[in-house]
Amino acid sequence: MDMIVGGPGAFIGGVYRIAACLDGEIELVCGAFSSDARQSLEMGAKLGLSADRIYGSYKEMIEHEHETGEMDFVVIVTPNHVHYEPAILALLAGFDVILDKPMCHSLEQARHLSRTVDETGRTLCLTHAYTGYPMVKQPRQMILRFDIGLVRKVYVEYQQGWLSHDNVNSKQTQWRLDPKQSGPSGCLGDIGVHAFNLAEYVTGLQITHVCTDLRSVIDGRQLDDDVSVLLRFNNGASGVLMASQICAGEENSLKIRVYGDEGSIAMHNARIPAGHPESYIEAFANIYRNFARTVRAKKNDEECSSNELGDFSGVKEGVRGMTFIETCVANSRKDNEKWTALKE
Numbered sequence: 001m002d003m004i005v006g007g008p009g010a011f012i013g014g015v016y017r018i019a020a021c022l023d024g025e026i027e028l029v030c031g032a033f034s035s036d037a038r039q040s041l042e043m044g045a046k047l048g049l050s051a052d053r054i055y056g057s058y059k060e061m062i063e064h065e066h067e068t069g070e071m072d073f074v075v076i077v078t079p080n081h082v083h084y085e086p087a088i089l090a091l092l093a094g095f096d097v098i099l100d101k102p103m104c105h106s107l108e109q110a111r112h113l114s115r116t117v118d119e120t121g122r123t124l125c126l127t128h129a130y131t132g133y134p135m136v137k138q139p140r141q142m143i144l145r146f147d148i149g150l151v152r153k154v155y156v157e158y159q160q161g162w163l164s165h166d167n168v169n170s171k172q173t174q175w176r177l178d179p180k181q182s183g184p185s186g187c188l189g190d191i192g193v194h195a196f197n198l199a200e201y202v203t204g205l206q207i208t209h210v211c212t213d214l215r216s217v218i219d220g221r222q223l224d225d226d227v228s229v230l231l232r233f234n235n236g237a238s239g240v241l242m243a244s245q246i247c248a249g250e251e252n253s254l255k256i257r258v259y260g261d262e263g264s265i266a267m268h269n270a271r272i273p274a275g276h277p278e279s280y281i282e283a284f285a286n287i288y289r290n291f292a293r294t295v296r297a298k299k300n301d302e303e304c305s306s307n308e309l310g311d312f313s314g315v316k317e318g319v320r321g322m323t324f325i326e327t328c329v330a331n332s333r334k335d336n337e338k339w340t341a342l343k344e
């Protein structure tokens, strides 16, 4: 694989480098690690890559690696405004792609990415981290087997507190609070879309309608930092999604409860440092391994276990995520429309 990003001070890129290599199936062979060519070279050298495979920009890297044909897939871990273009370039150059959420800036871009995946026949994985946890896969299997009967009610929440004040200024906040870089939403696209994806993944259902309240609690913020959404599911179940970054005292508090007509399932995790749920690295490792095995099976026409084949979010989930974000943003601006349908 190659990496676009993960340079000095980057948050999630370093986590991915460990997760990707955990099973010994994936090797980092090249990269463009920063928008600054000098920093990219420094980082690549630190990672032990040979100088001719460290690039000053992702365009240069995709072009050159396309010519040599020595790299299989591209990992894109840049701020949200640098997702769409490198993903399209990589797919068109014949590479499979691992891309971070939210998939891009608009539903229009998401649909274009989806068409490009279809047209090129490549595989795209979206790193919805929480679908990688055994603790998430097990309730999904139980619900799909009707162990709790028919799903009636879902509560899902993701609370953080790191944006509780207006004085936070880090590499991570600078782009997240800027609509040009972050996209049409703040908290909704950053963590609300994880909760949305988790609710659909765990239940195997689809959310069809939303009724949304997006708020910017801290004065002067251009994007939402606090989100409440009422949900309706395609089997008639109802739900509540809460996501917030102004819950002082919370680190990464992710919870889901699903009530069926014969039983219920509740999950909450938060013990390792910085409040991330346990097995954070292993969850990503599961996503990277399932992606690598799917790509390899496709490439070599090999068998792949049905538990691993395609068990990661893809471009379909990316389109659904962007549909959710755009519909919630539009719904929250309407005073005379309670429920808005999710239309892809």
Ligand SMILES: NC(=O)c1ccc[n+]([C@@H]2O[C@H](COP(=O)([O-])OP(=O)(O)OC[C@H]3O[C@@H](n4cnc5c(N)ncnc54)[C@H](O)[C@@H]3O)[C@@H](O)[C@H]2O)c1
Binding pocket: 004, 005, 006, 007, 008, 009, 010, 011, 012, 013, 032, 033, 034, 035, 057, 058, 077, 078, 079, 080, 082, 100, 101, 102, 127, 128, 129, 171, 172, 175, 190
């Ligand atoms: N899946 C998850 O659980 C999860 C968790 C955290 C972040 N994310 C996503 O990961 C992405 C990055 O978030 P982060 O918190 O790590 O951000 P970050 O600001 O810590 O890191 C982003 C890095 O991208 C680099 N960069 C910017 N433009 C570039 C370019 N043109 N070429 C190469 N590098 C470039 C920056 O220099 C920086 O090092 C975001 O889309 C975010 O939503 C996902």
